[in-house]
Amino acid sequence: MRWRKKGGCFSFKCVRSKKLKILGYFTFTYQYLIKVNDIKTKKGIELLQHLVEYYHAQTNYFQDGLKTIQHFGSYVADLSIKLQKIRQKQDEEKRRLTELRTLLRNAPGLDKEAMNTSGSSDRGTGYSLHQLQGDKQHGVTRTGHLLKKSEGKVRRVWQKRRCQVQAEGFLDICHADETKPPSKVNLLTCQIKLVPEDRRCFDLISYNRTYHFQAEDDADQRAWMSVLVNCKESALMRAFDDSTKTGGSKLNQSHVELQQAIIRYVLKLPGNDRCCDCNSQNDATWLSTNFGIIVCIECSGIHRDLGVHISRIQSLTLDNVGTSQLLLVRHMTNVLFNEIMEATLQQSSKPTPSSTMEERCEFIRAKYVERKFTLQTCEDERDLLSDLEHAVNNKDLHQLLQVFAEGVDLASALPTSEIGETALHLAVVREMGKSLHLVDFLVQNMPTQAIDKPTLHTPDASGSGFNTALHLCAIHDKPECMKLLLRSGADITLKNSQDKTPMAIAREQGNITCENLLHYALERQKSHFENVFTDWNLLHDEASTDFSDDETIIDDRVS
Template sequence: MKMTVDFEECLKDSPRFRAALEEVEGDVAELELKLDKLVKLCIAMIDTGKAFCVANKQFMNGIRDLAQYSSNDTVVETSLTKFSDSLQEMINFHTILFDQTQRSIKAQLQNFVKEDLRKFKDAKKQFEKVSEEKENALVKNAQVQRNKQHEVEEATNILTATRKCFRHIALDYVLQINVLQSKRRSEILKSMLSFMYAHLAFFHQGYDLFSELGPYMKDLGAQLDRLVVDAAKEKREMEQKHSTIQQKDFSSDDSKLEYNVDAANGIVMEGYLFKRASNAFKTWNRRWFSIQNNQLVYQKKFKDNPTVVVEDLRLCTVKHCEDIERRFCFEVVSPTKSCMLQADSEKLRQAWIKAVQTSIATAYREKGDESEKLDKKSSPSTGSLDSGNESKDKLLKGESALQRVQCIPGNASCCDCGLADPRWASINLGITLCIECSGIHRSLGVHFSKVRSLTLDTWEPELLKLMCELGNDVINRVYEANLGKMGIKKPQPGQRQEKEAYIRAKYVERKFVDKYSISSSPPEQEKKIVSKSCEEKRLSISKLGPSDQGRASSLSSEGERQDSSVLLDSKHLNPGLQLYRASYEKNLPKMAEALAHGADVNWANSEENKATPLIQAVLGGSLVTCEFLLQNGANVNQRDVQGRGPLHHATVLGHTGQVCLFLKRGANQHATDEEGKDPLSIAVEAANADIVTLLRLARMNEEMRESEGLYGQPGDETYQDIFRDFSQMASNNPEKLNRFQQDSQKF
């Protein structure tokens, strides 16, 4: 390579040398501008490319979302997935290209500008400085007078040293210029060549990718041609069907409504009916009704879960209703409720009545494994029919309840007739029943027996634990104590009339109860119970906050006096007193025995502030005991002489699970005691966050229902979900609700 500036000219410091320097310096300044501009353009290109990649990736994700949405169409899903994968590969190739561009152009050229051009500028500054010093030395040397020998020598020495330094720095400057001119070529070409190779690799990768995708795209194109032909054919068929249906007579909808008890989808009949609401206004609403899975259900919208009107058509009757102003009405009556419905015409009314009657008759003709068929259809009876995954969840819950309850001694067969594998239960008695006996129990009324399905219903955890505390063997020892002595035999399965008479005598008239066998514990055992109960109360009080210990101590002293009175009268217990005592002892068999002997579930102990068995159950700390009393008709709002109901006592003692239970069962949280305090103010004083949350949420839900006119309705889903979570926690993980007591111990 030819040298830009000659070293010999550097030594002469001739005008040619100075002109060459001036030309080089101007060229380097322009080179710096060009390189800076190129680097900035490269940065802008890279940033734009990255933005393109981001937008391209979002577009690709949109294709994938469309593929997932088209999961029911295999062709569309497969092709879109394959295309999105290819586009993702191209995005990766673009990313690699921009990374290599940044290294080859931006980084490499920036380094050249910062390093090599900086050295050139530094060398230029030194050269200009020494050049100026040389000029000054020459001028000074020329101005010295010959008669001043000392100044002549000094000027000569300075000029000599300056010339020597100038030559050295000038040579270095020329070297730097020649090296820079040589290096600029290699740096620029090297960076551009690297940049072009990056593009070459990018396009090769894209070519290879789409070469592999080409055959699939070709096949898809041929398939698309067939799809276009098929779509045109389907369009012609639909137009022909549309024309055929349009010619039919639609003046009446009566002819379209038919029932089929053997329908493959399980729907015997469906159509619109007007339903009279059970609210105070008796409003009529049009709903879509269907008979399916031996149930009568309806729904407002297609997406709504169907609501069950009758859970088992075998337990209901249907009849015409002519005593109201509306026409074409009929009534479906079950043991627990009735539903007034209205058809659009007399023909439709007759069709619905016949469909219900036929469904009832068909269900009764079925034998053998009818219960198992009902289980497989999984239709809950507590207010809604779920579908899809939700119905599977409900079924699992039902099977779990069935298995747990049937494991209790005696529960594997019907409590009244002995039929194996009972699928129904009386929740207030704690027994299992076959379907025929469950129908008889329903006819007794809910004040004697509350029937629920072990497979079709969703069971609350406290209710399931109640069933597991009792069982057929325990209840039969009470209600059939004198059966053998009286020479009476239990009815056999299938003897409907004998069953009805037997069940009524057993539970309504209580003929087989041993009226003189009410149990009492020996005196020594009573003393142990009293001592243990007092100790438990004192332990509970010690876990409370300071603001509640006084009130809780009052409760404890009442309980201790009550225990003493029970002990004094243990040999002559009346049923109410036995129920009162057993409620505190958490002894459900004794409580069931007391109720069988005629104990008033709301019996008040006049010697102990008129406390009730339910209040004693609160003091005993058992959630299941409270549930048993409530299921048997205990008044959740009955208060003692201090004006405190069960909700007051549960709040004072910090029993969160009981508070949740009482609120669900309609406890009045606005009632105040003799100190003028309601449960919420007590909970706020005690800083019990869980109970405050429950009380405030219940109050908000109550206000919302009143403002919206939803009287008798459960409330919004959030309210129900939170209370359901607390119920599950209180029954299955009660230690998690001890946060308040544990936190109080820290202070």
């Protein structure tokens, strides 16, 4: 029959059909994979293109920023220098006005016409911003009666007292019963100040109390103040002369009292009752004169081993410490010093009174030689020098110690100085009786050869160049600064651009005190440089009384 097919033909058709299906499946799969690959390739290329575009955008952004910095960089640097100079001028103007105000309040014999005079300090005449000066025609002795306000606990009354100013430097205040021994006040430990509210009154401020006096009239008040100032100055100069003639082994009583009053005061300052390094209170009477700190007897030996170029040790009880060596300790305290020198120190790492000498030695060397525990606040040397200049301009001992601890070069020229001034030059010129301790810190802690470093050849305000700090002392009549320089061995033979020594300048300008000091240096009489004349501003106790506060009440206020 024709409708039947053979079995082999049917099988062939089935196999063929399967092969076609499999081929179609693979063809579809390959097409799918090709499309997936195309999609991935396109996405990868687009991603890379976007990354390249982002990179170009960032490059353009930073290039624009760099161009901006280059464009404004020099302007910003110039602006910083100008702002620094403006700040210095403002500080200088504020300082002058403050000191002039203080002078006007305190100066004896200053009438209203003189107070209304303007601009005299700029012309070099008129007011003096140095120590208070008395009228020399009144001399150094005076006897008479003054009204003294008592310091009674119940009420304060005015009492008439006989007073006598002695040439030796003392004021005797008699009792109501003048047969009793008078109370003696050492003028070297006192300040004399005018009372603005009443021109007949003045105050005598000693280290332990304030005496309030009232004279008969304005003229009598000026006479008493002049005599007190003259007597104080005369006693101080005589004390210096006496110590020189006896080789420094003998001082008069008033000078000894001044030294002891300063020492008593500094030992009561914060932290000065114990050692600056180990907190020991065992014989904590040893002074590091170039840092103004108090240490114990154990730590003082280690300080000595470091050498005088690191720390200079004197005993407050065994050595005859001159007042020039007490300048820094009067203004520095152990607490202030450690705020800088131990800023990053873990207190558990600090030696204790029971620590061994090896532990103390390791710590003291790390603290003073390596300065490991100080906090770094400046990025580079220029920042340090800028802060150094700011510290001197603002009479800031704390900031001066900070830049010293960070390793500033004290002999480098200041960044805003056009004549190559160092910090020492600037400190000498700006010293007006309130920043002598800054000069002392610089002199004692800078390299010895840097003390004689001159300014540039460019003439300064005096019309000369190549001036050392000693030249500036002679030019500006700074005898107390000169003492500190001569004590440290400043060279008196150096000449400036006008071929003048400090001696020639002092003689030419009539600065007699400076000239005498330079003569003493030539004769190697160094004891003249061991004591300085400055207002110590020792703490006084308003509640203290003496035996002159008794009897004879005048009234609450004499009109």
